Amino acid sequence: MILEKCWEWGIDKYALFIDLQKAFHIVNRSLLWRILQENYYDVPAKLVSVIRNVDSHCISKVRTQKVESAGFNIEPGVRQGDVLSPLLFMIFTDKCIREVRIGASGEETLLYTNDVVVVANTRADIQDVAKRWWKTMNENGMKINTQG
DSSP states (O other): OHHHHHHHTTOOOEEEEEEEETGGGGOOHHHHHHHHHSTTTOOOHHHHHHHHHHHHTOEEOOEETTEEOOOEEOOSSOOTTOTTHHHHHHHHHHHHHHHHTTTOOSOEEEEETTEEEEEESSHHHHHHHHHHHHHHHHHTTOEEOOOO
């Protein structure tokens, strides 16, 4: 709708579509625990410790008909299906977005889980946005999907 209205009014806008690769699976947990303790979120240390213990001692098994695999640890990322995982992922992503937006001007960012759309005024702005997203996601252990 944003781009449609800009097109109607003859305003140039550029959009960058970003898909974060396996987003829930590759969240850096040690970084997530540090983010939760930052003043910005102000999560009490005891609560962070409880979340860390629940999330760190996760063992999964694969079951097919009557066969069950041995237990194995889930190391990276946040657990799929856990009620807390979407919130933890949003907090992690919010931290990344705040880093991306340092030095930003005149751009709008829209997110839905692991999909991001950034709208900017000029081609140069959108190229700058792409560089900042790539750099920030790599620094935080996230990967941008480059496959079509």
